[in-house]
Structure formats: C-alpha cells, structure tokens
Amino acid sequence: MKRFLSLALCASLAILSACNKSPESGSSNASGGKKLTIALMPKSKGNAYFISCKAGADEAAKELNVDLLFDGPTDPDPAKQNEIIENWTTLGVDVIAAACENKEGISTALKKARSKGIKVVTYDSDANPDARDFFVNQATPEGIAETLMDEAARLTDSEGEFAIITASLTAANMNEWRKHIEARLAEKYPKMKLVDTKPCDDLKDKAQAEATNLMSAYPNLKLIMAICSPAVPGAAEAVKQAGKTGAVKVIGLGLPSENRKYVHEGVTQSVVLWKTKDLGYLTIHAAADLANGQLKPGAKEYNAGRLGTLKIEGDSIVLGKPFIFNKDNIDQFDF
Amino acid sequence: MQKYSRELSVAIVLALLLLVMAVAAPAFYDPQPLLSRLAREAPTLIVACGVALVMVAREIDISIGSIFALCGVCAGLLAGSGWPLIAVFGAVVVLGAVLGAMNGALVAGLRLPSIVVTLATMVILREGLRWKQQGAFINLPDAWQWFGLSQRGGQWALIAGALIILAVLAWASRHLAGGRFLYAVGSNAEAARLAGLRPRWITLAVFVFMGALAGLAALLNVVQSPQVDPKSGTGLELKAIAAAVVGGVAVSGGRGNLWGVFVGVLLLACINPALTYLHVEAYWEKAIQGAIILLAVIFDGLRNRRATN
Amino acid sequence: MAASGNTNQRRHAIGEFLFRHETILLLVLVAEWFYFNSVGRRFGTLDNTFEIMRHSAEIGLLALVMTPIILTGGIDLSVGSLLGLCAILFGKLWRDVGMSLPVAAVCTLLIGALAGGLNAVLIARLRLPALIVTLGTYSLFRGLAEAITRGVDTFTNFPDSFLALGQQHFAGLPTQVWFFLVVTIAIWLLVHRTTFGRSLRAIGFSPEGARYAGLPVERRIAQAYILAGVVSALAAIIYTARLGQAKADAGTGYELFAITAVVLGGTSIFGGIGTVHGTLFGVAAIAVLDNGLVHARQPREMAGMLTGVLLLAALGAGALPKLLAKLRAPRHSSAPPS
Structure with a gap:
C-alpha cells in the first residue's frame, strides 16, 4: 500500500514536472545564456489593475526578448511579498520589479537582493529609496x-x-x-x-x-x-x-x-x-536597460521605446500625470 | 425555556440593538436602504440555513464561500453567452450540488473529517478561480438585474424567496423524515444506524443540498448588480457559521433551530450598518463585532452555568 | 509506561496508524525536495534551506501550539489576529511607552498570556464552544489592533540588534530558528513525555471520561489556550524582527495555515490523536512546497491549490486502506451483509 502511494506521488510529481518543462526550457537559467530574467511583482494576484500592468509588461518583454516572471501574494500581505522577493534572490533573477504593499516590510528583502547584485526597480508604489535603483513613478x-x-x-x-x-x-x-x-x-x-x-x-x-x-x-x-x-x-x-x-x-x-x-x-x-499598460511597459523597459547598463544612476532622461523620451526626477522615472476618465473620453480606452 | 436559551439571549441582544437604533438613529429604518440591506443579506441567510443543517448533522462546510464565488462566476459567464435565466438557474444549482457532492463523497465515502476536506476544497476552488479569472469582473446582460423585474420588485422577490426557503427548511427539518434524520445522525450516528438509517447517505445528501443552496445563493447575489465580482463570497463561510452558532446551532451536532439561525443572521447583518448610523469610526468595527458575538454567547454560557450549579 | 496487554495492543494499533501517516508525509517531503531540486538550480542549497526555515518560523510556532489545543478537541482561530495585536502592542510599548526592547518583549508575552486567558475562561469555565469563542476573539483582537493604530500607525526603525533576531544568523542558523527549536522541543516533551500531554489526549477522546478519571479538565484546557497566547506573542516578536515593522495587519490568515499544517501532520481534528513531530512535518511539507514552487516558476495560486490537494491526498491515503479492506471483506467471507 505504502509503496503504491509513494509511486502515485512520484508519478504525479513527474506529471507536474512534465507540465513545467515548457516555460523552463526557454529560460537562460540552466544554460547560463545571455537572456535576462526579470521578476515582476504585483501587490496581489488576481487584481485587475495589475493584470492590466502585466499586459504592458508582456509587450515590453517580447520586444526586448527578456524572460518575465510574474508572481506575488494571493492577498496583499507584506510578509508574503518579502518572502517571495527573498526566494527570487536565491533563485538568482537579474532584475526585480516590485509594487510595494508596504515600504518597511519589503525594503529589508530588496536591500538583501541588491547586496547580491540584483538590480531593483519599484513601480506603482515605492520602497525606501536605499532599497531600489529606480522608481517608475506613474503618479506621486x-x-x-x-x-x-x-x-x-x-x-x-x-x-x-x-x-x-x-x-x-x-x-x-x-x-x-x-x-x-x-x-x-x-x-x-x-x-x-x-x-x-x-x-x-x-x-x-x-x-x-x-x-x-x-x-x-x-x-x-x-x-x-x-x-x-x-x-x-x-x-x-x-x-x-x-x-x-x-x-x-x-x-x-x-x-x-x-x-x-x-x-x-x-x-x-x-x-x-494612469495608463496602466504603459506603466507595465515602462517598468520592464527600464528594468531591462538597467541590467544592460543603458540606464545609469544619475541619468536625466530615459528613452523608453514606444513611449519616447521621459524625464527622470532624482531617481524616479516619471510616466506622466494621472489621467481623468469621464463621459467624453472613456470610450477611447480599452483596459 | 432552557432548551432555547441561546436563541433567546441572541434575540434579546438583537432587540436591544434595534431599540438603540430606533432611539439614536431612526434613519436606520428608512425603507430604501433597509430593503437594500435585507436583499443583500438574503443570500447569506440561505447559505447560513444550509450550513446550519450541515452542522446539525455534525459536519461542517467551510468551502461554501468558494462554491458561492465559483457559481456566481459561472452564472455570469453563462448569462453572458446568452443562456436564459431559467437554464442558468438550473445549471448553477446543479454545479453547486456537484461541488457539494464532491465534498460529501470525500466525507461520507472516505470518512474524512469534514472540516479538513472542506478546508482543502475551499483553497483549491478559490485559488483555481483566481488563477483562471485573475480578478476580472464579468458583465451581465442588462435584462438580468432583478430577474428583469423593477428594482423594488426584485428586492422583495429576493427577500421573499429567502424567507420561503427558510420557512420550508425550518418546517421540514422538524416535521419531515429527512429533516429528523439529520438530527438523529447528528446526535448519535451509531444509534441512528442501529435504528435503520444510513448515516453516510444522509451525510452525502446534506453536503449535496448545501452545495445546491450555495449555488442558489450565488444566483440571488448575482442578480443584484450588473457585474459579477469573482472575489465575492470571500469570508462568507465565517459569516454563515458565526450566524448559525450564534443562533444556537451546536458545533457538536444534533441541536439547532433554523429560526435561531435567522436571528443570528439578522444580528450579524445589523452590527456593521448600525455602527455607520451611530457614526462610530470604522476602526472600531471589527472589535465591536467580535465583542457582540462574544457577548451573545457569554449570556448563554453564564445562564447554563447558573442552571447547572 | 507499560500497561495491560489490551491497552498495549490498542496503543500499538494507534501508533501504527500514526507511523503510517507520518511515513507518508515524510515521503511527500522527500519527493517534493527531489522534484524541486531537479527543477530549481538553487533550490537545494543550504542558503535556501535556511530561508525556508526562516520564513516558516512564525506559522510553525502557531502550528506547534495549535497541536495541543486540537488534541483536546478544541480549535483556536484567534492566533493570527493575536499575532497582529501583540506585534503592534510590542511596537507601542517600545516606541510610545518607552520601554526597553527586552522589557517590552516580556510585557508582550504577558499580554499574549492574558489574551489566551480570555479564550481560556470562555471555553473552559463557561464551557462555550471553542469555534465560536475564538471566532469572536479573532475579530476582537484584529479589531483592537486596528483601533489602537487606526490602521495607519506603523512601528519601524527598530535597532539592528533587535532586527538581528529576524534577519541574521546565530551559530550557523537563522536566529529565530533557535527559538523555534526550543519551543518545538519544549512542546514535544510536554505533549509526549508528561502527564499533561496524556491528559490532553484523554480530554480529546472523552472529556466526560477524563473528568470521571479525576483529571482537572478545565484547568488543562485553559492551560493549552494560555500557552497558545504566549507563543503567538513570541511569533509576533519574531515577525516584527523579520520584517522590521509592526502593523495591524500582521499575521492575517495565519490561523488557517497553522490549522492546515496541524491536520496535514496527522492530528485528528476531533481530538485525542496526533503528534508534535507530525505537525512539524506538516509545516515543512507546506513550507517546502511554497518555496519550491517559486523556484519551479509556478504561479502563487498553484501553492494554494497544491496545499489543498496535499491535504486531501495525505488524509485520503490514511483512509484508503480501511476502505479497500471493507470493500474486499464481504467477497471473502460468507457473513451476511449487515
């Protein structure tokens, strides 16, 4: 009986591993290739706002040919965010882009990631300034x-x-x-x-x-x-x-x-x-360029692909002002 | 008297609360918000009745919030693809029943503890739904809201529907064989078996019934607004179980009365709005809610103690 | 420990069941480990193993202390909320009252004991059902935490010497793991090597029977809940040190994780049966799954779903042999079906 059960377990894990092969095979992880891995964290999963950001992130990832990991806690929980960031650090991604539920809670983990040579970008909501390289600022x-x-x-x-x-x-x-x-x-x-x-x-x-x-x-x-x-x-x-x-x-x-x-x-x-798709796009674009060395601390301007040239204030890349949707313009937007 | 002491003490707390509201904030009884509030609680009442019956049979079901959410999303998707109301109604109730049957099969068939089984199905269904739906709202066709009735008509229909279900179940659980079997099994499954009942079939049946009720409740929730939130029903299990237990249903099975559950649902449904009307800051909401739940049962505990001494 | 042949036999049978359940769990753990190790390049490193331990310390503590409660046939839904309340009170005592950190920590533990005491009084003295009492305090404790901080106030800027408790290593292991080990050993000894532990089981099997046998049922139950309060407070301090902040939402939902780990570890929700090491395996199985799925680049939702599946599989595995035996029985015997 016991043997049967362990066999069944191994079999199910094997099936899982088979399912897993497809996303894994394309990654640079095992081969040590040049393709960048960028980990993007929303405040919580299953949130329409962040799904819309991810659509833009996917677009940028495709354009720049980078691997995109998208994951976060299922409910907004600073402890869980902290934990996933640390797991990514151990996993060895190249850049982490995070929307922070809570400044203090996540900053310790982000600092640790930076000390291991991982570039850190925050978007949507910022961490402590010493815990990240740039903040993609859609609106203060x-x-x-x-x-x-x-x-x-x-x-x-x-x-x-x-x-x-x-x-x-x-x-x-x-x-x-x-x-x-x-x-x-x-x-x-x-x-x-x-x-x-x-x-x-x-x-x-x-x-x-x-x-x-x-x-x-x-x-x-x-x-x-x-x-x-x-x-x-x-x-x-x-x-x-x-x-x-x-x-x-x-x-x-x-x-x-x-x-x-x-x-x-x-x-x-x-x-x-704000234009959530653009926010996701810009975040991934900046993250990739940060890792490539094309975006350096102290830069005053940033050329973000289809978004054109954007201003950098201090260490935040400014996407633009929040946008007001009303009766007249709401039909022009599809997100 | 002693038999209904919990129900009585909860009813007293509720009456006190309603009295306070009548004096301090009569706007609490304005017809439009009152009707809206009651219509909103109609699904909760149905789910609470279901879970009370499950608890009478000495089981528990904490997956109802997830079943509720899943059924709501399915109702939205089917309605969006043009199914008529009656067909969606059938489909959702059947889906709920099937999910309930899954719980029931694991509990009755494998004799696993129901709290663990439904804890597992709760997370599996909720996370699965999150994975699939990613939090996106589902738009319903316009004709769907309030079953195509006027708003007021729809709200009355919802409330009436929930009350009819409550009344029928309350009567049936006392006077029909099937209802009394639940109490028999919940009091002592072995004795029930020796008396010629089949406890495991009854357990299975009560889970199937619970699932169907959760599906029905989901539908009654969906028609109240033009969009379906896939997260709806989060925490519904705790609300329903709290209402049932506050209303006098014993966690250890075999005891409970659906009218008591009704009082429990009303009490819990009144606390939050009451605080808004009394202009209490929201920071205190959870604390007061917890305190009132404790108060309602402490009353009962103290009386029992005095009675036994 | 020796008893008559009859009870020995019964104990043997129960022991075998537990052994079987824990073997299954251990197999699951090993299988998880090997699988994730083959998928994730850095999963099997010592660093990552430490990370897993570090992250599961708080939920692990709550699960450990939930075990004796569930052994008595009770449950405590308030531990996560209590963690939140203790975390902000700890911050408040330190920052606003001006206590030194060790004094604040001791006071926090006392507050935990007091809060556990509230549960204990209502459950043991007033004989109210644990489910509804702790559902009430679940709401009450979280509500107090929100009311005291108005949801906004966050306690930060703790000195590094304190943060070391949650973020640094001591003698080779992450600091909080030492606390976790001490609590584990203490609770293991308490449950498995003392009359206290045995009386908890007796109460779980039959409270009336235990009372007739002369056990102080009320006091034992009360002690289990007070212990849960104290350890929740300890978990709150460790949580604060790990995150570097204390806020009213700390520990939201942790009670469910803890209960899941305990029942996954083979403790019967009806009381009487269960072990502390089973709980430990349960915590480990969930923590490894959680961590491993990140290394396998699977979405977070998967962790929840697989935990549910694991729970069903582990329990089903225990129930299956009995069921099969039952199905087979009528075929071989000529006894009339009952």
Whole structure:
C-alpha cells in the first residue's frame, strides 16, 4: 500500500514536472545564456489593475526578448511579498520589479537582493529609496490625492459632506493617499467635510453595502470617493439603486472597463487612473536597460521605446500625470 | 425555556440593538436602504440555513464561500453567452450540488473529517478561480438585474424567496423524515444506524443540498448588480457559521433551530450598518463585532452555568 | 509506561496508524525536495534551506501550539489576529511607552498570556464552544489592533540588534530558528513525555471520561489556550524582527495555515490523536512546497491549490486502506451483509 502511494506521488510529481518543462526550457537559467530574467511583482494576484500592468509588461518583454516572471501574494500581505522577493534572490533573477504593499516590510528583502547584485526597480508604489535603483513613478501619492480631492471639489462646488471607501484600514498606499487627501482638504477646501471612511475588504459587494448605509446615515452626503478599484462600481450601483444619481456623485480610482457603464449613465462622474499598460511597459523597459547598463544612476532622461523620451526626477522615472476618465473620453480606452 | 436559551439571549441582544437604533438613529429604518440591506443579506441567510443543517448533522462546510464565488462566476459567464435565466438557474444549482457532492463523497465515502476536506476544497476552488479569472469582473446582460423585474420588485422577490426557503427548511427539518434524520445522525450516528438509517447517505445528501443552496445563493447575489465580482463570497463561510452558532446551532451536532439561525443572521447583518448610523469610526468595527458575538454567547454560557450549579 | 496487554495492543494499533501517516508525509517531503531540486538550480542549497526555515518560523510556532489545543478537541482561530495585536502592542510599548526592547518583549508575552486567558475562561469555565469563542476573539483582537493604530500607525526603525533576531544568523542558523527549536522541543516533551500531554489526549477522546478519571479538565484546557497566547506573542516578536515593522495587519490568515499544517501532520481534528513531530512535518511539507514552487516558476495560486490537494491526498491515503479492506471483506467471507 505504502509503496503504491509513494509511486502515485512520484508519478504525479513527474506529471507536474512534465507540465513545467515548457516555460523552463526557454529560460537562460540552466544554460547560463545571455537572456535576462526579470521578476515582476504585483501587490496581489488576481487584481485587475495589475493584470492590466502585466499586459504592458508582456509587450515590453517580447520586444526586448527578456524572460518575465510574474508572481506575488494571493492577498496583499507584506510578509508574503518579502518572502517571495527573498526566494527570487536565491533563485538568482537579474532584475526585480516590485509594487510595494508596504515600504518597511519589503525594503529589508530588496536591500538583501541588491547586496547580491540584483538590480531593483519599484513601480506603482515605492520602497525606501536605499532599497531600489529606480522608481517608475506613474503618479506621486500627493499627485493622486490632489487630483482626487480637486476633482471632488470641482463636482461639489467646494462645499458639503463626502465619504471615502477604501480597501482596508491597513492598506499602506491608500493610507498614504488618505493622508494627502486630508491635508489638501484642510488646506484648500474649508467648506468640505470628510464625514466617514469605510473599508470594503476589496470586495465590490461590500462596497455597495457600505455606500448604501453611508448615503442614508449621512443624508447630506454629496459625494463618495472610492479609492480602491472594486469600490467604484460598487458605490455607483448603490447610488443608482438609491435613486440618487447625480445628487450623490461618485469618483474614484479604477479601471475604465469596470466603470464605463456607470460613467455613461451619469452615476459616476469621473475615474482617475494612469495608463496602466504603459506603466507595465515602462517598468520592464527600464528594468531591462538597467541590467544592460543603458540606464545609469544619475541619468536625466530615459528613452523608453514606444513611449519616447521621459524625464527622470532624482531617481524616479516619471510616466506622466494621472489621467481623468469621464463621459467624453472613456470610450477611447480599452483596459 | 432552557432548551432555547441561546436563541433567546441572541434575540434579546438583537432587540436591544434595534431599540438603540430606533432611539439614536431612526434613519436606520428608512425603507430604501433597509430593503437594500435585507436583499443583500438574503443570500447569506440561505447559505447560513444550509450550513446550519450541515452542522446539525455534525459536519461542517467551510468551502461554501468558494462554491458561492465559483457559481456566481459561472452564472455570469453563462448569462453572458446568452443562456436564459431559467437554464442558468438550473445549471448553477446543479454545479453547486456537484461541488457539494464532491465534498460529501470525500466525507461520507472516505470518512474524512469534514472540516479538513472542506478546508482543502475551499483553497483549491478559490485559488483555481483566481488563477483562471485573475480578478476580472464579468458583465451581465442588462435584462438580468432583478430577474428583469423593477428594482423594488426584485428586492422583495429576493427577500421573499429567502424567507420561503427558510420557512420550508425550518418546517421540514422538524416535521419531515429527512429533516429528523439529520438530527438523529447528528446526535448519535451509531444509534441512528442501529435504528435503520444510513448515516453516510444522509451525510452525502446534506453536503449535496448545501452545495445546491450555495449555488442558489450565488444566483440571488448575482442578480443584484450588473457585474459579477469573482472575489465575492470571500469570508462568507465565517459569516454563515458565526450566524448559525450564534443562533444556537451546536458545533457538536444534533441541536439547532433554523429560526435561531435567522436571528443570528439578522444580528450579524445589523452590527456593521448600525455602527455607520451611530457614526462610530470604522476602526472600531471589527472589535465591536467580535465583542457582540462574544457577548451573545457569554449570556448563554453564564445562564447554563447558573442552571447547572 | 507499560500497561495491560489490551491497552498495549490498542496503543500499538494507534501508533501504527500514526507511523503510517507520518511515513507518508515524510515521503511527500522527500519527493517534493527531489522534484524541486531537479527543477530549481538553487533550490537545494543550504542558503535556501535556511530561508525556508526562516520564513516558516512564525506559522510553525502557531502550528506547534495549535497541536495541543486540537488534541483536546478544541480549535483556536484567534492566533493570527493575536499575532497582529501583540506585534503592534510590542511596537507601542517600545516606541510610545518607552520601554526597553527586552522589557517590552516580556510585557508582550504577558499580554499574549492574558489574551489566551480570555479564550481560556470562555471555553473552559463557561464551557462555550471553542469555534465560536475564538471566532469572536479573532475579530476582537484584529479589531483592537486596528483601533489602537487606526490602521495607519506603523512601528519601524527598530535597532539592528533587535532586527538581528529576524534577519541574521546565530551559530550557523537563522536566529529565530533557535527559538523555534526550543519551543518545538519544549512542546514535544510536554505533549509526549508528561502527564499533561496524556491528559490532553484523554480530554480529546472523552472529556466526560477524563473528568470521571479525576483529571482537572478545565484547568488543562485553559492551560493549552494560555500557552497558545504566549507563543503567538513570541511569533509576533519574531515577525516584527523579520520584517522590521509592526502593523495591524500582521499575521492575517495565519490561523488557517497553522490549522492546515496541524491536520496535514496527522492530528485528528476531533481530538485525542496526533503528534508534535507530525505537525512539524506538516509545516515543512507546506513550507517546502511554497518555496519550491517559486523556484519551479509556478504561479502563487498553484501553492494554494497544491496545499489543498496535499491535504486531501495525505488524509485520503490514511483512509484508503480501511476502505479497500471493507470493500474486499464481504467477497471473502460468507457473513451476511449487515
């Protein structure tokens, strides 16, 4: 019996190894060839935003003929990110490109990778400056927060109550945005009031429930600001069901594809995001050039393939400003 | 009296909460948000009823959140490819039942502990779905929302549907042979076997039934919005089990009443909105939720202690 | 330890089952190792082995301490949340209260004991089901952590001497592995070599029986939960040192990993049966799988799916022989089917 079982186990592992042969055979790993291996980490797997980044990353990888490894924790977890980075370090990839859930948590692992000669790029959200070579900056936290807050003020004539729906109370980058949103609010819009901030656990259904309650608990609510992508359509659906289309405005950070319907119906006024595909493309492009020596610390400009020449500020490569999608332009974008 | 002490103490906590809301924040009872809230909880109620029956039979199922998500995604995909509502309804319930049967076969057939089996199927299904779907939303055809009814009509239909299922199951579990078999098996499987029942078939059946209910609940969730979130149902198992146990279903089997589960679902469903209406900061939400769950059972524990002393 | 022939025989039978289960698990572990070693160039290196140990220390600790609880037929869903609460309280005691790190660490362990004590009182004294009590404290502890830090406050900038605990090596091994080894040995001795351990099993088999046999059932159960609290606090300190930060989301979902490792290790979820070394193998099997899949360049989702499959396979393997024997039995005997 025992022997049968171990045989069965070995057989299943052999099958696994057979399945594995195809991606492995093309890699430079065993042969020591010249092809670069770039490891790209999202904050979490199964997140539409990062899948859209990956589409651009795939494009760049194909163009530059590099191997792309795409992996990350299944749920946003700094400890797991840290662990995967360290595993990649042991594995011996050439460049690591990471979107950091949490600055401190990941920086120790990234520093260790750098000390082993691995180049490190961060994108989407930064690590500590000494833990990476470059940061591919699609928008600073201040930039995102100010764009959102200014947009909110524009839609409400700079007065009235609004509420925020976030992914979780501990999500590091959203907390950063909230900090800057509140700073901007205090500084420029004294007549506006942030009445409540609710977490939605990154679930659309929960965001919908929270928005429903918020609107009735705060009858003077003018606007809901959803700063994680599933919350934008969730909040919009709640507003629509409450029959408050237009009376309670919805803005947020999210993908055009998930919000197109609500933007056309006038429930959601505007969605803020950058061109996620370009972000992925630029990240891989910069990572490859960093490893090839074509991108050096101290450079002032960077020629990023189809994106043309981009400015480098300090050690961050600037992709451009966040983009506001609204009724007029949303159909031009397919992600 | 003693028999229903848990149900009673939970009902008292719920009544207190509702009273506080009536005094402190009457807006809590505004019809539109109330109706929305109840419609949102209809799927939870159905799943909680199912898991309560599983627990009465002395098993547990923690894969229901994953089955729920998988069925929801399938409903979305089938609807998108033009299947009519009734066909999707059938397909999703059958899919849920098949997944439940898989759990049931492992539990009843191989006699493996159900918590372990369903822990395994929970991760396998959830990660498999994540791998396949990568978090992308699925758009539903317009005519799908609220089964093509008006919003209010659809919400009433959902609530009525869930309540009918609750009532039928509550009655059936007491008065039909099949329901009483569950209690018999859950109280003492060996005695049930000696009495001529077939405990393993009953176990299998209850898992199949649970799966079908999870599929049905997924469908009732899907029709409430024009997009399907493949992550929906995350944590549903904990919510449903907490509602069932708070509502007086014994983890050790053989005891429990679906009306108690109903009270449990209502209590858990009220806490979060209540905090919003009372303008409590969200940072306290989880702590208060935990405290209320503990409070509801401590009440009962203290009474039992006094009774035995 | 010797007893009458009858109980000896029973013990022998149980021992054989355990032996079989653990052999299977060991085979799985070896197979995993060889497979990943053949696929990943650097998988088999000593460095990587240390990495695996380093990363599994916290979940390993939680799994170890979950073992005695599950042996009594209980469960503790609150350990992951408690890890988070202890981590931020540790940070708070150090940074805001101004305690020195060792004092803060001792206080954190005490807080862990206190939190475990809350579970213990409710479960052992009030006789409430462990599942619902720890489900409540799972929410309560995490909620307190969020409320205290408002989700935002993150404790960082710990001195290097403290971070060494989580990031450096000591006497050849990653520092935290020494802690892990000490706890492992202590819990192994406790469960397998003391009357305490035997009474846990007795309670797991039959709490009523144990009570009639004169065992202090309530106290033993309470001790198991308090122990879990203390070790969760220790895991929190190690976690903080490894990541260099303490935040309210530390340890989210760890309870499920720990429970998975324990049941994979052959401990019966109904109590009474199980070993600490089984749990250790369980932790190792999951950790090696997790690490190896990165070296095999497989996506993360695969790790979750394969862990589930492994769980079913390991348990099914134990159940299969019984089932086959049963299927075969009626064919050979002339006894009428019952």
